[in-house]
Amino acid sequence: MSSMLEQLWPVFIAEVGEKLDALETMVTKATARQHSADNSHAVDALFREFHTLKSNLSMVDFKEPMEIANACEDILHGLRKSKTAPNNDILNALLESVDWIKKQVAEAAPGQYPRTTNEALHKKLAPFRQQDEPVPAEPSIPEQPEPALKPESQVAEHKEALEIDTLRINSNSLDDLVTQITQLILIEHRIDSIAPQKNLASTINATHQALQSENTSNSDNIFSHVEHLINTFSEYQKSLSQIDASIRTISDNIQENMLSLRAIPLSTIFTRLPRIVRQKATVYNKPVQLLTDGGDIAIDKSMIDVISEPIIHLLHNAVVYSLETAEERKANNKPETGKIHISATREGDLIQLDIQDDGRGIDYRTADIDVVRDHLLRIGGSIRLQSTVGVGTQFIVRMPITVAIQNTLIVQANQQSFAIPLRQVVEITEAAPEQLAIENGVKTLQLRGNTLPIYTLSTLLQLNSAPTLSNKKMLLVILQHDKQCIALHVDNIQGKQDLFLRNIHQDLRNIPSVNGVSLLGNGNVIIILDCEGLFRLTGRHVEPAHASF
Amino acid sequence: MNDAASQTAANTMKVLIVDDSFLMRRIIRNIVENDPLLTIVGEAEDGVIALEKVAELSPDIILLDIEMPNMDGIEFLRRSRLVTSAKIIIISSVARLDSSEARDALALGAADIIPKPSGVLSLDFEEKKSRELLDAIHKCL
Numbered sequence: 252m253s254s255m256l257e258q259l260w261p262v263f264i265a266e267v268g269e270k271l272d273a274l275e276t277m278v279t280k281a282t283a284r285q286h287s288a289d290n291s292h293a294v295d296a297l298f299r300e301f302h303t304l305k306s307n308l309s310m311v312d313f314k315e316p317m318e319i320a321n322a323c324e325d326i327l328h329g330l331r332k333s334k335t336a337p338n339n340d341i342l343n344a345l346l347e348s349v350d351w352i353k354k355q356v357a358e359a360a361p362g363q364y365p366r367t368t369n370e371a372l373h374k375k376l377a378p379f380r381q382q383d384e385p386v387p388a389e390p391s392i393p394e395q396p397e398p399a400l401k402p403e404s405q406v407a408e409h410k411e412a413l414e415i416d417t418l419r420i421n422s423n424s425l426d427d428l429v430t431q432i433t434q435l436i437l438i439e440h441r442i443d444s445i446a447p448q449k450n451l452a453s454t455i456n457a458t459h460q461a462l463q464s465e466n467t468s469n470s471d472n473i474f475s476h477v478e479h480l481i482n483t484f485s486e487y488q489k490s491l492s493q494i495d496a497s498i499r500t501i502s503d504n505i506q507e508n509m510l511s512l513r514a515i516p517l518s519t520i521f522t523r524l525p526r527i528v529r530q531k532a533t534v535y536n537k538p539v540q541l542l543t544d545g546g547d548i549a550i551d552k553s554m555i556d557v558i559s560e561p562i563i564h565l566l567h568n569a570v571v572y573s574l575e576t577a578e579e580r581k582a583n584n585k586p587e588t589g590k591i592h593i594s595a596t597r598e599g600d601l602i603q604l605d606i607q608d609d610g611r612g613i614d615y616r617t618a619d620i621d622v623v624r625d626h627l628l629r630i631g632g633s634i635r636l637q638s639t640v641g642v643g644t645q646f647i648v649r650m651p652i653t654v655a656i657q658n659t660l661i662v663q664a665n666q667q668s669f670a671i672p673l674r675q676v677v678e679i680t681e682a683a684p685e686q687l688a689i690e691n692g693v694k695t696l697q698l699r700g701n702t703l704p705i706y707t708l709s710t711l712l713q714l715n716s717a718p719t720l721s722n723k724k725m726l727l728v729i730l731q732h733d734k735q736c737i738a739l740h741v742d743n744i745q746g747k748q749d750l751f752l753r754n755i756h757q758d759l760r761n762i763p764s765v766n767g768v769s770l771l772g773n774g775n776v777i778i779i780l781d782c783e784g785l786f787r788l789t790g791r792h793v794e795p796a797h798a799s800f
Numbered sequence: 801m802n803d804a805a806s807q808t809a810a811n812t813m814k815v816l817i818v819d820d821s822f823l824m825r826r827i828i829r830n831i832v833e834n835d836p837l838l839t840i841v842g843e844a845e846d847g848v849i850a851l852e853k854v855a856e857l858s859p860d861i862i863l864l865d866i867e868m869p870n871m872d873g874i875e876f877l878r879r880s881r882l883v884t885s886a887k888i889i890i891i892s893s894v895a896r897l898d899s900s901e902a903r904d905a906l907a908l909g910a911a912d913i914i915p916k917p918s919g920v921l922s923l924d925f926e927e928k929k930s931r932e933l934l935d936a937i938h939k940c941l
Contacts, residue, residue, distance in 0.1 A: 255830050258830075259921060262822060262823050263921070266822055266823045299867055299869060303820065303821045303824075305893070306821065306824065307823050309919070310916070310919070310920055311919075311921040312919035
């Protein structure tokens with residue numbers, strides 16, 4: 252019996268994660284517009300989020316983070332009563348609390364929680380906690396900036412932070428899906444019901460008997476039987492084609508619906524960026540404000556990782572290279588706080604991201620965008636840089652709206668690399684010549700009682716290869732397709748790699764055994780093989796046994 | 801509306817859950833579902849939606865949270881009294897509920913205030929805590 256704790260744990264993780272993200276955004280926003288007059292709504296909302304966070308943590312008995320959330324809730328309760336806006340110190344303490352709780356939750360498993368306490372944080376929160384008393388207005392000792400971390404390690408950390416494993420799905424789409432599945436089930440009943448109704452078996456039997464009975468004199472009788480049989484069959488055909496049409500419509504709808512379920516708004520990424528920028532801003536001591544536009548544009552879930560990497564890198568660039576410190580900006584008659592503006596637009600199958608800052612501008616050589624350019628190139632995107640000295644920098648990134656990712660095994664044949672989709676690879680093995688046999692003129696491998704035919708990749712693909720040396724061990728990739736297995740002889744295996752499928756020209760698509768193409772990290776084109784095609788080639792191709800023996 | 805008419809055919813009482821936390825609603829649902837006398841007829845994530853559901857479902861029991869966006873529990877109590885005779889039981893973190901708020905809630909006709917079952921999602925106390933919540937609900941009926 253699975254406990255309620257185990258059953259509801261994913262719900263807990265999802266909701267707490269959502270609350271923490273929301274809190275982070277709200278606190279960051281509150282910091283940005285601290286001097287504006289009306290903060291009471293913000294305080295209300297912050298209070299409620301902390302309240303729910305606390306009560307969720309208390310449901311699972313996760314004590315330490317709950318205490319922290321409780322302290323934050325208390326502080327906001329006090330602010331709410333005294334109608335005071337939170338000052339910078341409070342906001343910093345709240346943000347630190349959110350970060351800490353996030354970390355604790357990330358390390359937790361159902362019923363097993365890290366036993367860390369955070370006295371320093373408790374102490375930081377304590378002075379703001381007295382209720383019904385005005386919160387000290389004058390700022391205390393300013394917080395020491397975080398020690399400068401290596402930018403690389405930060406990027407790695409944030410990549411992790413951007414992962415998404417729970418989706419919030421519109422309940423209407425889910426209802427539609429259920430309706431469509433119900434329709435499918437109804438069709439199943441329809442298929443069940445035509446068979447007995449139309450009595451096909453008895454009609455065939457009657458006709459069969461009529462034909463068998465030796466007195467063929469009664470040809471009228473036979474004729475009417477056959478006619479009946481034909482009628483029955485055509486009715487059958489009609490029903491089946493109706494059912495076929497309905498199934499096709501429903502499955503199209505389901506497919507469309509499923510794809511839309513995977514679509515999530517860009518804001519999912521955008522809400523997580525302020526924190527990344529804030530951290531960098533602190534490390535490099537540059538005040539920054541981040542604005543985002545186009546968060547409502549939907550992208551496929553799989554694109555989150557693909558798209559967030561260049562964004563984070565470019566934000567890093569903007570803060571580190573383009574934006575100036577407050578003093579430098581003042582000296583140049585600019586507002587002290589630098590601005591970074593990300594706006595997303597969609598054009599057909601492309602997303603365009605404009606990442607613009609009002610810093611000093613970047614020289615293309617210092618921009619350090621090679622990594623991003625390579626990454627974008629691999630998925631069929633592009634990047635442009637427009638920079639005006641003293642005025643700012645604009646990166647224009649364009650990328651396709653969806654990217655198909657293929658897990659592959661990279662092999663070599665005739666000094667050329669090929670990728671084989673990993674899901675069709677059963678195993679990799681080495682065989683000495685004496686392990687091989689010849690059956691009906693075809694080389695075979697004995698593998699755990701099964702006899703597998705061996706084909707050489709370079710021969711199958713008709714690459715001009717030198718005959719393989721017979722005294723060497725053969726490197727074999729066992730492939731499976733449709734319950735059939737073959738051993739594919741390759742020269743070398745270079746390892747596993749995730750490749751982004753690129754569009755290929757229509758003419759290339761017709762080449763047997765070519766599934767697609769992709770670009771490797773070094774910019775070289777690689778062909779992704781299609782196992783079905785390879786199997787078809789083997790049918791036409793009996794490998795002469797003497798070629799490698 | 802009299803009580804007998806509002807009960808379902810199986811002679812159980814219809815329950816509406818009002819809480820802005822999805823987790824909280826799932827927890828309450830899991831617990832209440834085990835009670836043969838209670839049938840959950842709906843959920844609402846704030847007071848506004850709850851008012852709509854009250855009109856639509858005519859529940860016998862409303863399990864109500866206090867802190868919610870759009871319309872909070874106190875405001876819901878104030879408005880719902882005109883449209884339903886359901887027993888309204890407040891399930892809230894009592895520590896947070898100021899005595900003035902608690903007084904208001906009871907004055908507005910809440911049947912009782914029950915603490916949220918903290919620690920209910922645990923390997924050891926699940927049954928005990930669930931039982932306590934159900935007992936507390938039953939006391940109000």
